[in-house]
Amino acid sequence: MRTTTSRRGAGQGDGRGRAERGAQDGEGPIRPGRSAAAPSPGGVRAPAIPVFLYHSVMDDPPGWIAEFTVTPQQFAAHLDAVVRSGRTPVTISAIADHLAGRAPLPPRPVLLTFDDGFADLPGPTAEALAERALPATAYLTTGAIAPGGRSLLPPAPMMPLARAAELERYGMEIGSHTVTHAQLDTLSAKDLAYELRASKAVLEDALGHEVRHLAYPHGYNSPRVRAMSARAGYETAAAVRHALSSDRDERYRIARLIVRRTHTVADVEGWLAGAGARVAPYRDGPKTIAWRWYRRARAMVRGPEFAG
Numbered sequence: 652m653r654t655t656t657s658r659r660g661a662g663q664g665d666g667r668g669r670a671e672r673g674a675q676d677g678e679g680p681i682r683p684g685r686s687a688a689a690p691s692p693g694g695v696r697a698p699a700i701p702v703f704l705y706h707s708v709m710d711d712p713p714g715w716i717a718e719f720t721v722t723p724q725q726f727a728a729h730l731d732a733v734v735r736s737g738r739t740p741v742t743i744s745a746i747a748d749h750l751a752g753r754a755p756l757p758p759r760p761v762l763l764t765f766d767d768g769f770a771d772l773p774g775p776t777a778e779a780l781a782e783r784a785l786p787a788t789a790y791l792t793t794g795a796i797a798p799g800g801r802s803l804l805p806p807a808p809m810m811p812l813a814r815a816a817e818l819e820r821y822g823m824e825i826g827s828h829t830v831t832h833a834q835l836d837t838l839s840a841k842d843l844a845y846e847l848r849a850s851k852a853v854l855e856d857a858l859g860h861e862v863r864h865l866a867y868p869h870g871y872n873s874p875r876v877r878a879m880s881a882r883a884g885y886e887t888a889a890a891v892r893h894a895l896s897s898d899r900d901e902r903y904r905i906a907r908l909i910v911r912r913t914h915t916v917a918d919v920e921g922w923l924a925g926a927g928a929r930v931a932p933y934r935d936g937p938k939t940i941a942w943r944w945y946r947r948a949r950a951m952v953r954g955p956e957f958a959g
C-alpha cells in the first residue's frame with residue numbers, strides 16, 4: 652500500500668511542484684493511486700517484464716530527489732524480493748538482442764536500471780547488487796559527472812565519470828542519459844543532436860567501447876526524438892510510462908516503473924508478479940498527451956529548465 656496520495660496534475664502548482672514533477676522522470680502528470688491493468692477481454696496480453704527505475708540509494712538525499720530515493724535498507728529488501736521472485740535479471744542488451752531477433756530472452760526477465768549517476772552507484776549500490784549477483788543498467792548524465800561538465804540537475808552527490816568503468820566490472824551495463832538532462836522533445840534539432848551524440852561520445856571515451864543504449868531524461872520523447880536517437884546510433888531507448896514493459900515493447904520507448912521512497916516491498920513484489928501496472932506497448936491516453944503539449948509550450952516560453 653502506498654502512503655502518498657496527493658500529486659499535482661499538469662499546469663497546477665508552484666516551483667516546488669514543478670521540481671518534483673521534473674525529478675520523477677515521468678511522461679505524464681502523476682495521478683493519485685495506481686490501478687492494475689486488467690487484461691483486455693478476450694485479448695492476449697504480452698508477458699510483463701518489470702523494468703525498475705531507481706535514482707539514488709541513500710539515507711539522507713537532497714530534497715529535490717528525496718521522493719525518488721530509497722534507503723539502503725529498502726533497497727536491500729527490494730533486491731531480496733527480486734531474487735525470491737525467481738525472475739532472471741538481465742541488462743538492456745538482452746532486450747535489444749530480443750527485439751532485434753538476435754537472441755531470445757531468458758524466461759521471466761527483470762531489469763534494474765539506475766538513472767543520472769548518483770554517488771552511491773559505484774559504492775554501496777553496486778555492492779548490494781553484486782552480493783546478489785544481480786546485473787543492472789546505469790544511464791549516466793555526462794554533464795553531471797564529467798570534470799567541468801554542466802547539467803540541469805540540481806546539486807546532489809554524483810559519481811565521477813572516472814568510475815564508470817568500475818560499474819561495468821560490477822556487472823552493470825552503461826547507457827547514456829544525455830549531457831544536461833534536458834527535456835529532449837523541447838529542443839532544437841541542433842541541441843537534440845548534441846545531447847544524444849556528445850553524451851555517447853564521452854561515455855565511449857571513458858569506457859573504450861560503443862554505448863548503444865539511451866534513457867530519455869524525465870522519460871520525455873516524441874517521434875522526432877525517437878528517430879534522432881536511432882540516427883545517433885542508439886539501439887534502444889528507455890522511457891518511463893509508469894508501466895510494465897513486455898517482450899513486444901517499443902524499442903525506442905521501453906516502459907519503466909519509477910521506484911519511489913513510498914513504495915513498499917509488496918509493491919515491488921506485485922510488479923515482479925506482473926501486476927500493479929499496465930503492460931506496454933499501449934497508446935498514450937489523453938492526459939499524457941495534454942501534459943506533453945502543455946510542457947512543450949512552456950519550454951518555448953521559458954527555455955530549458957530542469958523542472959518537468
Ligand SMILES: [Zn+2]
Pocket residue numbers: 676766767828832868869
Ligand atoms: Zn534522470
